[in-house]
Amino acid sequence: MSSASAFDHPLLRAATPGAWIAEACALPELLLIDHANCEKKAASTALALMFAYAEDLELTDKMSRLAREELRHYEQVARLIGALNIAPQRLAPGRYATQLRRLVASEEPAREVDLMICGAFIEARSCERFAALGVAMPAPMSDLFLGLHEAEARHYQLYLDLAARAAARVGLNVGARISAFAAREAQLIMDPDPLFRFHSGPPQQTAGTTLQARGSD
Numbered sequence: 001m002s003s004a005s006a007f008d009h010p011l012l013r014a015a016t017p018g019a020w021i022a023e024a025c026a027l028p029e030l031l032l033i034d035h036a037n038c039e040k041k042a043a044s045t046a047l048a049l050m051f052a053y054a055e056d057l058e059l060t061d062k063m064s065r066l067a068r069e070e071l072r073h074y075e076q077v078a079r080l081i082g083a084l085n086i087a088p089q090r091l092a093p094g095r096y097a098t099q100l101r102r103l104v105a106s107e108e109p110a111r112e113v114d115l116m117i118c119g120a121f122i123e124a125r126s127c128e129r130f131a132a133l134g135v136a137m138p139a140p141m142s143d144l145f146l147g148l149h150e151a152e153a154r155h156y157q158l159y160l161d162l163a164a165r166a167a168a169r170v171g172l173n174v175g176a177r178i179s180a181f182a183a184r185e186a187q188l189i190m191d192p193d194p195l196f197r198f199h200s201g202p203p204q205q206t207a208g209t210t211l212q213a214r215g216s217d
Helices: 018-026 028-052 057-083 096-101 110-136 141-170 174-190
Strands: none
Touching (some): 018 028, 018 110, 057 141, 096 174
16 A cells, blocks of 8 residues: 555545654554544534534534534544543644635535535544554554544545535536545655654654643644
8 A cells, every 4th residue: 555656546646755654653653642632633624614504404414413423433432442441632733624624615606516525534534544553553452443444434525525515516526636636645755754643754854753732633
């Protein structure tokens, strides 16, 4: 999966670099702490979309179900963190989600389409990384990651479906927007990253990575 040229995915343009997987295997505590943060943020995103588009009962129903599932995933990760006696810590934020969301349009109706596409890419990358980590890491972490892989595949497809639905409603070209996000997402995954996080790029340095208590990712 380290070769971008051989990578074939319906949404993502680049596979997770092997250097990132090696770093994840070397830093399991940091990986799990940030993974727990990601599950909380995924639930928070779903709830925020419920408020942003409260008049859309189909969307709010789907986001309500998604938020509950993301919180159950957080509970799974939190239980494993406790079982492994890992001390939870606050982490400095990574660049991935912030940079990806800079592509989101500021005004409706394009904003709704972009928010759904952005969510699809974040979930798709999680799905791809769970598959890679599930075969690279030992139990019990491998069991957790492989168990979450299928759920993340459903999640990214849900966001894609909602993006297509919103775009069709107002006559926007969803394919063009997906292409724009795909290009930026692949760049973020392939470019060296100063912080190791669940959605970071390959590390700039493979040693000396530390937890940084300067906020919550």
